[in-house]
Structure formats: C-alpha cells, structure tokens
Amino acid sequence: MSVPEIATVVGSGTMGPGIAATLVRAGAEVRVYDISAEALARAEQTFAFASGVLDQVGGPKVDGGSATFTTDIGEALAGSRFVIEAVPEKIELKESVLKQIERLVGDDVIIATNTSGIPISDMAPSLERPGRFIGMHWSNPPHLIPMIEVIPGDATEQSTVDELVDIVNSFGYHPVLEKEIAGFVENRVLYAILRECVALLDEGIVTPEALDTCVKWGIGYKLSVIGPTRLLDMAGVDIYAAVSGYLNKQLDASTDTPQVIKDKIAAGELGFKSSKGMYEYGPGEVDAKRKDITAGLVAALKTLSSITPV
Ligand SMILES: NC(=O)C1=CN([C@@H]2O[C@H](COP(=O)(O)OP(=O)(O)OC[C@H]3O[C@@H](n4cnc5c(N)ncnc54)[C@H](O)[C@@H]3O)[C@@H](O)[C@H]2O)C=CC1
Numbered sequence: 001m002s003v004p005e006i007a008t009v010v011g012s013g014t015m016g017p018g019i020a021a022t023l024v025r026a027g028a029e030v031r032v033y034d035i036s037a038e039a040l041a042r043a044e045q046t047f048a049f050a051s052g053v054l055d056q057v058g059g060p061k062v063d064g065g066s067a068t069f070t071t072d073i074g075e076a077l078a079g080s081r082f083v084i085e086a087v088p089e090k091i092e093l094k095e096s097v098l099k100q101i102e103r104l105v106g107d108d109v110i111i112a113t114n115t116s117g118i119p120i121s122d123m124a125p126s127l128e129r130p131g132r133f134i135g136m137h138w139s140n141p142p143h144l145i146p147m148i149e150v151i152p153g154d155a156t157e158q159s160t161v162d163e164l165v166d167i168v169n170s171f172g173y174h175p176v177l178e179k180e181i182a183g184f185v186e187n188r189v190l191y192a193i194l195r196e197c198v199a200l201l202d203e204g205i206v207t208p209e210a211l212d213t214c215v216k217w218g219i220g221y222k223l224s225v226i227g228p229t230r231l232l233d234m235a236g237v238d239i240y241a242a243v244s245g246y247l248n249k250q251l252d253a254s255t256d257t258p259q260v261i262k263d264k265i266a267a268g269e270l271g272f273k274s275s276k277g278m279y280e281y282g283p284g285e286v287d288a289k290r291k292d293i294t295a296g297l298v299a300a301l302k303t304l305s306s307i308t309p310v
C-alpha cells in the first residue's frame with residue numbers, strides 16, 4: 001500500500017507541518033487544518049522549510065503530492081482517507097477534536113493520534129468507531145526522524161494496524177509496533193534520561209554545557225549506531241549487573257515534574273519559543289541553533305542510513 005491519496009493533518013503547530021511535508025513527498029494530497037489562522041500562516045512557512053530540507057536529504061519522492069491550508073474542518077476532511085491529529089496534549093481537547101473528525105469522515109477512514117503518550121484506550125471510548133483509531137507517534141522534527149511508533153488500543157482492529165504499518169513503510173520510515181503503555185516506548189526512555197539530567201543539573205553536579213557534551217558524545221553518538229539492547233551485549237551483561245546493583249537505587253526516582261522546571265514555566269522560560277529556557281539565546285541565536293540542528297540531523301541521517309544496521 002502507498003500513502004493514502006488524500007490525507008488530513010489536524011493541528012499545525014510544532015509537529016503538523018513536518019508531518020504534512022513527509023506525506024506530501026510520499027505523493028499525498030494533504031490538507032492541513034488548524035483552528036488558528038495565525039498558526040496556519042506560520043505552518044505554511046515551516047511546511048515550505050521542511051519540504052526544502054527533505055529535498056536536501058534527497059530520499060524517494062512520489063510525484064503528485066500537494067498541500068493546502070485551511071481553517072475549515074469540513075473542507076480539510078472532505079474525501080480524506082487518513083487523518084493524523086496533532087493538537088495539544090490535553091485529553092479533553094483531543095477527545096473533542098477526534099469526535100469532530102469522526103463525524104466528518106467515512107466509516108473506514110483511519111484516525112490516528114500523534115499523542116506523546118496518552119494511552120489510546122483512554123481516548124477510544126469517545127469515538128463511535130474505535131476500531132479505526134490508533135496511535136501514530138512521530139518524533140520531533142517529524143520530517144527528519146525516520147521512526148514512528150504504532151500503538152493499537154484495546155479496540156483497534158488488526159486491519160487498522162496493518163494499514164498503518166504499510167503507510168509508514170511506504171514513505172521509508174521504520175514502524176515500531178508496540179503494546180500500549182503510558183508514554184509509549186520512546187518517551188519512557190527519553191523521560192528516564194531527562195529526569196536524571198534535570199536532577200544532575202539541579203544538584204549542581206554538572207554544568208548544562210558539560211552535560212550536553214557527556215550525553216551527546218558518551219551516549220547519543222553510541223546509541224545512534226548500536227541501540228540499548230545490543231549495548232548491553234557489547235558492555236557485558238555482567239557489567240550491567242555489577243553497576244546497576246549499586247547505581248539503580250541512587251538514580252532520581254521522583255514522580256512529579258521537577259520544581260526547577262515548574263519555576264521556569266512560571267517565569268515564561270520555555271526554551272526556543274521564548275528565547276530563554278535551560279539556556280539563554282541572544283538575537284538571531286534561536287534561528288542559528290535551529291539551522292545547526294537541521295544541518296546536523298541531515299548529515300547524521302545520511303550517514304546512519306548508509307551504514308550496516310547493528
Ligand atoms: N512538540 C514535540 O516535540 C512533539 C509533540 N508531540 C505531540 O503532538 C501533538 C501536537 O504537539 P505540538 O505540535 O508540539 O503542539 P503545538 O501546540 O505546537 O501545536 C498544536 C496546534 O493545534 C492547534 N489546535 C488547538 N486546538 C485545536 C483544535 N480544536 N482544532 C484544530 N487545531 C487545534 C493549535 O492552534 C496549534 O497550532 C501533541 O499531542 C504532542 O504531545 C509528539 C511528538 C513530539
């Protein structure tokens with residue numbers, strides 16, 4: 001199966017435009033919908049940027065893809081064969097948007113959610129046809145991270161799972177089929193790392209710059225080639241037993257969002273979007289960092305795609 005001829009992206013903030021660019025490159029006629037005209041205007045620009053990045057990467061391209069941007073949900077969903085919801089991570093909002101979508105599409109249309117980790121079965125009861133509802137978790141930036149978690153809920157039909165796996169394969173991404181669990185797999189791992197990182201910073205064990213160097217070169221570089229399961233074999237399962245025996249009980253085990261992060265939110269220090277977060281950014285610096293991150297990911301994607309999978 002190829003990517004559906006007509007697809008709709010609902011919610012066009014950080015994730016929507018890159019998702020749309022990926023689907024368009026795979027040949028789909030994509031309608032991008034958002035309730036906010038301002039968000040859509042920004043999305044047109046980020047979509048164009050993401051499409052340019054995909055040209056730079058130079059992967060397979062299917063002719064005939066196109067994108068239109070609209071604040072009219074009926075227009076966005078008319079004739080659509082596949083819908084990906086990417087509105088903010090609030091369950092009540094998602095449920096109401098999902099219901100709205102379901103009323104406007106055919107019975108056999110797949111409705112996927114890009115939730116970062118809300119269990120699919122928690123949202124499914126809001127739908128009349130939960131069999132066609134499924135988790136499709138893209139990673140940020142979605143046009144450059146070629147892995148998508150596919151998460152069926154209790155009521156998701158097997159045909160929905162199979163079709164989504166085919167769709168993900170059709171644009172050359174790696175589908176990762178998982179059993180349902182809060183946070184799914186990627187964010188459980190990422191948030192275990194981030195919890196420890198924030199604790200180490202808060203305790204003054206390491207500076208932000210030194211932490212980033214340590215994790216990027218000591219862990220990220222290595223894991224981008226070998227993966228954690230293989231890493232256990234390379235290090236030795238006996239080493240893991242020896243170290244985890246004394247270390248696991250010392251690791252941060254807090255269950256709430258750290259106070260230092262709550263303080264930053266209260267101060268409006270949200271990161272790139274407010275020019276101050278964990279770091280502070282001078283004029284033009286956020287754009288420069290975004291460009292460097294894109295260039296780095298493009299180079300790494302090309303290299304990692306060309307090496308033997310381990
Ligand atoms: N930002 C990230 O790194 C990642 C986010 N996600 C998930 O993807 C989803 C979207 O995240 P972001 O793009 O970061 O959010 P965002 O806040 O940047 O964008 C959400 C967009 O949805 C629009 N919206 C709000 N209510 C709407 C409605 N009723 N109908 C249509 N559009 C509506 C907003 O105007 C906004 O443009 C969330 O569930 C998030 O957890 C998943 C992977 C990575």
Ligand SMILES: Cc1ncc(C(=O)O)c(C(=O)O)c1O
Pocket residue numbers: 115116138139140141186187
């Ligand atoms: C900090 C953070 N949180 C969530 C996600 C996600 O995948 O949902 C990401 C991401 O990189 O995609 C993230 O960086």
